[in-house]
Amino acid sequence: MRSMRILNDEVVKSILDIKSTVECVEKAYSLKAKQQARLFSMISEEIIEGKAEMDIKSGMLDGDNVFGLKLVSWFGDNTKQGLPAITGLTMIFDLVHGFPKGVLNASYMTGMRTGAAGALGIKYLARSNSSVLSVVGTGRMAIFQIAATLSVMPGIKKVHIYDPLNYENAKKFQDGIKKELGKIINDLNDQDNQLWLRRIDEVLFVATDDPQKMLMDSDAVITITPSRTPLLKKAWIKPGTHLSCIGADVAGKQEIDENIFKEAVVCVDDRQQAVTVGETQCAFRANIIESSDLIEIGHLIIGESEGRRSDQDITIFDSTGISLQDLAVSNGLILKAEELNLGELVQI
Amino acid sequence: MRSMRILNDEVVKSILDIKSTVECVEKAYSLKAKQQARLFSMISEEIIEGKAEMDIKSGMLDGDNVFGLKLVSWFGDNTKQGLPAITGLTMIFDLVHGFPKGVLNASYMTGMRTGAAGALGIKYLARSNSSVLSVVGTGRMAIFQIAATLSVMPGIKKVHIYDPLNYENAKKFQDGIKKELGKIINDLNDQDNQLWLRRIDEVLFVATDDPQKMLMDSDAVITITPSRTPLLKKAWIKPGTHLSCIGADVAGKQEIDENIFKEAVVCVDDRQQAVTVGETQCAFRANIIESSDLIEIGHLIIGESEGRRSDQDITIFDSTGISLQDLAVSNGLILKAEELNLGELVQI
Numbered sequence: 001m002r003s004m005r006i007l008n009d010e011v012v013k014s015i016l017d018i019k020s021t022v023e024c025v026e027k028a029y030s031l032k033a034k035q036q037a038r039l040f041s042m043i044s045e046e047i048i049e050g051k052a053e054m055d056i057k058s059g060m061l062d063g064d065n066v067f068g069l070k071l072v073s074w075f076g077d078n079t080k081q082g083l084p085a086i087t088g089l090t091m092i093f094d095l096v097h098g099f100p101k102g103v104l105n106a107s108y109m110t111g112m113r114t115g116a117a118g119a120l121g122i123k124y125l126a127r128s129n130s131s132v133l134s135v136v137g138t139g140r141m142a143i144f145q146i147a148a149t150l151s152v153m154p155g156i157k158k159v160h161i162y163d164p165l166n167y168e169n170a171k172k173f174q175d176g177i178k179k180e181l182g183k184i185i186n187d188l189n190d191q192d193n194q195l196w197l198r199r200i201d202e203v204l205f206v207a208t209d210d211p212q213k214m215l216m217d218s219d220a221v222i223t224i225t226p227s228r229t230p231l232l233k234k235a236w237i238k239p240g241t242h243l244s245c246i247g248a249d250v251a252g253k254q255e256i257d258e259n260i261f262k263e264a265v266v267c268v269d270d271r272q273q274a275v276t277v278g279e280t281q282c283a284f285r286a287n288i289i290e291s292s293d294l295i296e297i298g299h300l301i302i303g304e305s306e307g308r309r310s311d312q313d314i315t316i317f318d319s320t321g322i323s324l325q326d327l328a329v330s331n332g333l334i335l336k337a338e339e340l341n342l343g344e345l346v347q348i
Numbered sequence: 349m350r351s352m353r354i355l356n357d358e359v360v361k362s363i364l365d366i367k368s369t370v371e372c373v374e375k376a377y378s379l380k381a382k383q384q385a386r387l388f389s390m391i392s393e394e395i396i397e398g399k400a401e402m403d404i405k406s407g408m409l410d411g412d413n414v415f416g417l418k419l420v421s422w423f424g425d426n427t428k429q430g431l432p433a434i435t436g437l438t439m440i441f442d443l444v445h446g447f448p449k450g451v452l453n454a455s456y457m458t459g460m461r462t463g464a465a466g467a468l469g470i471k472y473l474a475r476s477n478s479s480v481l482s483v484v485g486t487g488r489m490a491i492f493q494i495a496a497t498l499s500v501m502p503g504i505k506k507v508h509i510y511d512p513l514n515y516e517n518a519k520k521f522q523d524g525i526k527k528e529l530g531k532i533i534n535d536l537n538d539q540d541n542q543l544w545l546r547r548i549d550e551v552l553f554v555a556t557d558d559p560q561k562m563l564m565d566s567d568a569v570i571t572i573t574p575s576r577t578p579l580l581k582k583a584w585i586k587p588g589t590h591l592s593c594i595g596a597d598v599a600g601k602q603e604i605d606e607n608i609f610k611e612a613v614v615c616v617d618d619r620q621q622a623v624t625v626g627e628t629q630c631a632f633r634a635n636i637i638e639s640s641d642l643i644e645i646g647h648l649i650i651g652e653s654e655g656r657r658s659d660q661d662i663t664i665f666d667s668t669g670i671s672l673q674d675l676a677v678s679n680g681l682i683l684k685a686e687e688l689n690l691g692e693l694v695q696i
Contacts, residue, residue: 001358008694043389043391054415069419087447093435103451346354
């Protein structure tokens with residue numbers, strides 16, 4: 001029998017830092033661009049009408065010598081019982097013999113790798129002198145978006161918080177965000193998270209109920225909501241703004257006015273997913289944009305495509321989330337756990 | 349944190365018996381017919397050209413309150429190093445909260461549940477007085493086909509073994525089959541496997557190099573090869589014969605002459621899979637059969653459809669293998685392991 005490593009939620013939280021998460025996701029995107037990685041079809045199913053969904057994202061990363069999948073489910077009623085709504089596991093196999101390497105709790109990792117995506121959109125598309133971030137959405141996922149962006153963009157000193165449903169949510173989020181960010185490890189080598197706590201401390205967080213005013217004072221915007229109607233109007237977006245649109249990941253979701261796509265430079269993680277389940281779907285259906293107009297972010301990262309050309313460009317990164325993020329981060333976690341002898345080795 | 353059970357190869361082999369495997373697969377088929385189960389799209393990918401493949405079968409069994417998936421890979425070169433070519437894991441989640449119940453080594457289980465499929469085809473479609481079985485194919489999977497059939501059909505007293513490539517393989521298989529069958533547990537309640545060993549002993553196994561002659565003396569036939577050309581001709585099939593076609597499970601595979609479908613009663617495990625990746629694909633493409641002609645075996649089991657109508661009918665069961673078999677057997681294994689306190693409970 002062979003052994004594989006089980007990494008539970010506690011172990012994952014203890015060794016997953018933002019820095020390496022962003023590095024893994026960046027690498028995953030670039031391997032895709034270099035055709036050293038492949039996505040398999042996504043399976044997305046409603047399993048109990050209106051109450052439970054699940055999806056399976058699978059693929060292979062030749063560059064990391066692994067393949068595998070992540071199954072994530074959402075059971076809406078769990079929260080009524082104080083239970084987490086989202087559950088996920090990844091399974092990683094080696095590409096040499098096909099043997100299992102590990103099974104990981106994917107809940108925390110999913111937040112982190114999704115945060116990394118939003119932040120990489122900003123790193124590669126926003127103006128390099130960006131100092132003000134706006135975040136639309138105040139759910140748990142928003143915390144990871146902010147963490148990754150602050151980690152990647154040292155120039156960001158102010159973060160607006162906007163909740164399209166309720167100003168009180170934004171206020172509460174503003175009051176609690178420094179504490180929440182402090183719980184996240186930015187860099188495993190940063191003793192007691194000291195540098196990170198200092199980084200958080202230099203940022204001003206401001207709740208707002210006026211998205212139009214907020215956008216006048218924004219260099220980069222992240223949308224991370226389950227919205228099905230556009231929350232941000234085209235007229236509100238000033239030249240030079242970057243938007244990382246993260247919330248839309250199934251058919252029917254939309255966070256920004258599709259007309260913004262008319263004049264924007266549009267990057268995506270995966271073309272096919274973007275036009276079917278991503279923010280791009282509406283602009284695509286309205287013939288505002290064609291699939292061939294879309295630049296995959298991996299091509300920006302490896303320098304094969306150009307994104308922003310001037311400080312006046314409006315740029316969009318539409319991330320629907322791809323298996324390669326999960327595979328790269330999971331494999332990174334397994335290697336780190338091996339090094340530190342963490343997790344449980346089980347015979348399989 | 350929550351706990352889930354890990355069942356490794358050794359544990360699975362120690363508690364998985366043929367009897368309960370057949371019961372689980374029978375239940376899975378009937379839940380599908382009662383629409384208390386759903387298959388999700390199958391993912392099937394070649395991951396290294398000509399050398400490695402992988403597929404993911406997923407679905408939900410409302411009747412058992414579980415959902416999940418099985419990932420199985422084939423790495424052809426492994427055997428050169430004395431390593432198993434097939435590796436598989438199943439992940440099972442509960443349908444109440446979406447929490448993981450268990451991760452299981454699926455290698456042995458896959459053989460057993462595939463054997464159960466072939467045997468159920470015989471149980472529901474072959475003449476009830478069948479006494480002679482013919483098996484085409486002498487790989488490891490053939491052993492499970494024979495085991496399940498002998499378990500389900502007490503009237504079978506003779507088994508022909510035919511290897512389309514090489515008579516020597518059939519001879520070797522014949523010489524070793526009783527020992528191999530003896531390693532399988534038929535019924536956990538059968539002390540020391542005694543009744544099972546006696547059952548095996550009353551069967552005559554005969555290697556043959558003449559398929560035509562073999563078919564003259566066959567009541568039921570199982571094909572379990574990776575063939576891509578028909579091995580059995582229409583003219584050789586005598587009236588009354590049943591064929592369980594198990595080998596064809598990807599596009600391009602075929603084991604029997606598609607013209608046999610012209611006059612046969614055709615059952616499948618899943619219509620859509622059958623016409624795309626099953627034995628049925630050739631007959632379907634040649635317009636010999638329509639999707640609406642196909643009877644799903646679950647409907648036979650629950651008595652909603654009729655299969656064989658006379659002793660003269662030729663019947664076919666085309667099984668491509670569905671996730672519901674894996675989910676039902678895996679869930680049965682988890683329940684059994686809980687009862688016996690076996691496997692490893694890990695925090696996740």
